[in-house]
Every structure is written in structure tokens, then in C-alpha cells.
Amino acid sequence: MGKLSTGVARITMVGGAMLLLGTGCASTEQSAGSPASVAEPEVVLCQGNKVPLQALDNPKPATELAPEAAPALQGRGVSAFDPVTWLVAQESSDRVMLMTKLAVPQDGGQGDIRDYMYIVISTHSMASEPGKPVWDVVESSTCTPTLDLGQLTAGAVTLDPSLPPASESDRLALLVTEFDCNSGQDAEGRVEVVKLTETESTVEVVLGVRPSGAQAASCQGNPATPFTVKLERPLGDRTILNAAVLPAREIAVPAAR
Known part of the structure; x- marks a missing residue:
């Protein structure tokens, strides 16, 4: 040493x-x-999902999703979260990740304190069929941004x-x-x-x-x-x-x- x-x-x-x-x-x-x-760092992790630090420092609301990603907001299960004002963490033509900061951090004990809730909406879902993609919530949880180690x-x-x-x-x-x-x-x-x-x-x-x-x-x-x-x-x-x-x-x- x-x-x-x-x-x-x-x-x-x-x-x-x-x-x-x-x-x-x-x-x-x-x-x-x-x-x-x-x-x-340019990228941090949220439960293993890579999020550009810029997305947290200069948040863009979900209402400003690009046209090819905007249909995600009408996807299956999305209404349960009402994420219109959430920030955009990832966006593409087949995957959108949205995050919102919790008013009160979630304390899971043993130092596991989480500041954000997030959802991932994707066309690669159980509801999709060949040639018929369906936007669906495929992941939802809480996280705290961490360094990629x-x-x-x-x-x-x-x-x-x-x-x-x-x-x-x-x-x-x-x-x-x-x-x-x-x-x-x-x-x-x-x-x-x-x-x-x-x-x-x-x-x-x-x-x-x-x-x-x-x-x-x-x-x-x-x-x-x-x-x-x-x-x-x-x-x-x-x-x-x-x-x-x-x-x-x-x-x-x-x-x-």
C-alpha cells in the first residue's frame, strides 16, 4: 500500500x-x-440506465420530446405516472426515459437514499408485434444518479x-x-x-x-x-x-x- x-x-x-x-x-x-x-463526468447512471449529466443540469420537459419520440406519452401504462412535466433523460424513436425529482427522497435504509423516480417507455415491449410496435412502460423505479465506475x-x-x-x-x-x-x-x-x-x-x-x-x-x-x-x-x-x-x-x- x-x-x-x-x-x-x-x-x-x-x-x-x-x-x-x-x-x-x-x-x-x-x-x-x-x-x-x-x-x-458526462454521463451518470440511474439504476444502470445511462443519463447525460446535461439532462439533469438543464432539464427538458417531456412536452418537448422530438416528434418520433412524442407518441411515447400516449403509451400503455404511461397515464399512471402523469409524466408530462418530467425531464427527458433519454429519447429515441423506440425508447424514452423520463425522470422526476422526488419532493422527499426515498430512504430505503442502509444509506440507500434515492432522489428521483423514473420510467422507461419502449416499443420493444410484450405488447408489440412484428411490424406493429406499441409504446409501453417497460421499467419504473427510483434512483439516485451515480458515477459510472x-x-x-x-x-x-x-x-x-x-x-x-x-x-x-x-x-x-x-x-x-x-x-x-x-x-x-x-x-x-x-x-x-x-x-x-x-x-x-x-x-x-x-x-x-x-x-x-x-x-x-x-x-x-x-x-x-x-x-x-x-x-x-x-x-x-x-x-x-x-x-x-x-x-x-x-x-x-x-x-x-
Whole structure:
């Protein structure tokens, strides 16, 4: 594990990243290697769907869909969502994805907090027949925009309540919950530090989870995996942020269920 660099602010990469992807050691404690600059992402993920960041920064309402995509608003099941004022996340002649920001974020526990609801309307649906495409809602859920980590996936992150952060410590004890199906098993040995940025006021961390490689897995939900991040210097009074989500969100103790 390399010696940490010094400075007021640093950006480091270990493992996969949204534009640069490498392999790093997997352990329950990781720090950072050589500094590297990272460009602002052009695309973020919403439940695996690629969404241009521009679509969120400068939203276009569904009423402005291109003529070939506009019929999606009259598709089967669309009226249940009333998405006329939703923003356009994707559009083509056979697929439209619309998103709307929730008035109150959806807290699924274990750090899984979602800011948007979305629907995907497609002509590649069960209702379509050869030569007779039918626009239909084929996907609907909630999400929070996350960085594209390449071969890694972002998980839900909280502080470990059994090891609360101490101002004099240079260790952060976190709990990482993998979203991908893993038969109810944790992600021990597969969590990596993708990016770590320390400033005078914040500690921003991006964690990624490597796929398990299992041939098949059930999807009953996974337990949290303890993971420790080593800082360049003691935490002090700095705010700890999960920078895998956009905008970055403060990492907190998991809400009581």
C-alpha cells in the first residue's frame, strides 16, 4: 500500500473510475496511491440506465420530446405516472426515459437514499408485434444518479455505528451494502476505494464493489460489509461525503428501522 501524498486537496484513484479503470488491492482497509485528475463526468447512471449529466443540469420537459419520440406519452401504462412535466433523460424513436425529482427522497435504509423516480417507455415491449410496435412502460423505479465506475458498481454507504468517527483518528469505519444480487452474502474482499479527495473541510470518498463472479445469485438483499478507509491525516471536524452519488451526500449513521 503506497504512502499517502500530502497537500490541502488531493484526488486519488485506486480501482475502477468513471473514465479511467484500473485494478487495485481489495482489503478491509484502503488508502490512496498517486494523485490523478479526473474530468467531470458526462454521463451518470440511474439504476444502470445511462443519463447525460446535461439532462439533469438543464432539464427538458417531456412536452418537448422530438416528434418520433412524442407518441411515447400516449403509451400503455404511461397515464399512471402523469409524466408530462418530467425531464427527458433519454429519447429515441423506440425508447424514452423520463425522470422526476422526488419532493422527499426515498430512504430505503442502509444509506440507500434515492432522489428521483423514473420510467422507461419502449416499443420493444410484450405488447408489440412484428411490424406493429406499441409504446409501453417497460421499467419504473427510483434512483439516485451515480458515477459510472466501469467494472465496479457503487453501493450504499453509511458510517459504522459501532465505530463512530473520531476527530483524532485517520481511519473511517464504513458499512457498504452491495446493490447487485449476491444471494444474501456480503461483499467481503470486493470493496475498493475508487476516489478519495481530502480538503480542509471535507473528506469525499467513492467506493466501488467488484462483481462476485457467481454463476447465479438470488436477490433477497445483502448485508452491509465493514470497510475501513485510511486518511492522509486525522479527520478533525471535516464532513464525510459519499461522492459516488451526485450531488455528493454526507455519510451518516444508518437510520433506525
